[in-house]
Amino acid sequence: MPRKKVNIPNHRFPDQTTSGVIIASIESTRWEDLDIHKPHRDNHFHLLVVTRGQWTMQVDFETIQIKAPGFLRLLSGQVHQLMDAKSAQGWAIAADPSTLPLELATLLETRVPLTIPLKHNAFFKQITELLALMCNVYSSGTDIYKGKSVHFMFNAFLTLLVGEITYLSPENARQEKRGSIIWQSFQVSLKANFKTMKSPAAYAAKLSITTSHLNDTIKDITGKSVSAHIQEQIIFEAKRLLYFTDKEVREIAFDLGYPDSAHFGKLFRKATGLTPLHFRRQFRD
Template identity: 30%
Template sequence: MSKKAKSIPVNPMVNDFDTDISIERIVIEDLLALDKKNLTGFEAENQSHRHDRHSFFLLESGTVQLEIDFKTYTIEPSTIIYIHPDQVHQTTAFKNVIVSSWAINNERLNPEYLKLLEGLKPVMPLVLEKEIALIFSETVSLFLKFAKRNTDKLYHDLLRDSCNALVALVISQYLEQAKPTDKVSRFELVTSAFREVLEQNYAAVKSPAAYAEKLNLSTAYLNECVKNATGYPVSYHIQQRVILEAKRLLYHSSKSVKEIAFELGYNDYPYFSRLFAKLVGTTALAFRNKNLD
């Protein structure tokens, strides 16, 4: 098996502008050329990784192959890619690329935008229409100009607001592509709230009743809402979120299955092993061995 870090690597997206916000536009001919550069955003590392903040990429030219949480995407212009800090990803191939990237952490992100991003996650890469792609490109160019004005009195506020404007543009495009509806149903509102609480508690809380209590709902009503909105009960979503994290840790870290089980809130290691095998269709060790060279 290829050598892995004990935990999944987290890459800090930093540059000379701001410790919480990064922005760049890069031109790279191929993977080999990128290996020789020191870049903050669009990496081509041999090891899959997470970012320490919300990351956004606009592919303006060229082609890219990107793996995000066990799914491989081949991306062409003009495409927006949003990657949540939880998501494990790796750029596996690309050629003749012009890409703009920006990233922002939770503290500097508009709270309403953060809530919307959490509700959207995970998302597919989104192909933009020509007109909106041009607006994105022009907005990035303006943001880059602002980033060079580090003597301005409100410099960091200017960066924050510029980055949030780009994030709002991204969110608006994903919402535009979403299923049209005049009114969000009560089922969907409850399910969105459940997903938010699940994301914060999946490692510690496994009981549908506990989630219902956190949301001040009965267990039966929470199940009714989630099943109506998604087709699956609350327990299914809890298990799937845990299994996704288990897959990430098995595939991208060197932690033992027992360590992973404990990290995900299972003191009963044999139970975790049986659950994984039941839901995935293979044992945890067999899943890990797929990463053999």
């Protein structure tokens, strides 16, 4: 009997949220009632601050354990699922990227790693007090002024977080700040168009800059060329579809903009050292 072919669900941010941010205390949320225990994507950011206990998730192909005190950051598009939350306490935050200041959204994507082990220091005290207040205001009502207050407090939280990371690794701060608007715009365009646009020139035209300027800027910030980012996005999405769905290779190739599945197979093998089917057998079956 053939396997059922499935797509990866994509959860959308609620339209009715006035602040562009949702925050909940981990211990007061019935996680078993939420549809997050199966692989899915979100079209928004997820941040988690664990103050007690342990939180376990699968993020793309990796099992991530956050032990208190710790922090987790999920970007839109990442495939993830909750595995376990052992007596965890803290806060879970969802944020609509379109409501964030461009600089903060860029820093969240480029400066903040997937996980951060925290310490019981002054920074930890500041953010936990801020998140407790933010959660209290959020849960006390939904009028526009409270919504704005929650939004401003979330921006303050992100600013403190990025400041702490920059303090711990100042050598990269200046480099990653340069060209941040171009980098952010390229990321947005890449996520939206990688299935149909495969060349650096196409993205440069979309951003109304020269190909060389785009490539130099992206390479200065990330150390990788535009072509490398395009290929990474394609291959990573291919891995997600191979791992989380039962689609045939030819279907995945077509979904990613490659009518010739043999050509797609060669690109995948060149990038990973494995054929698509070998990858599926090795990492899933």
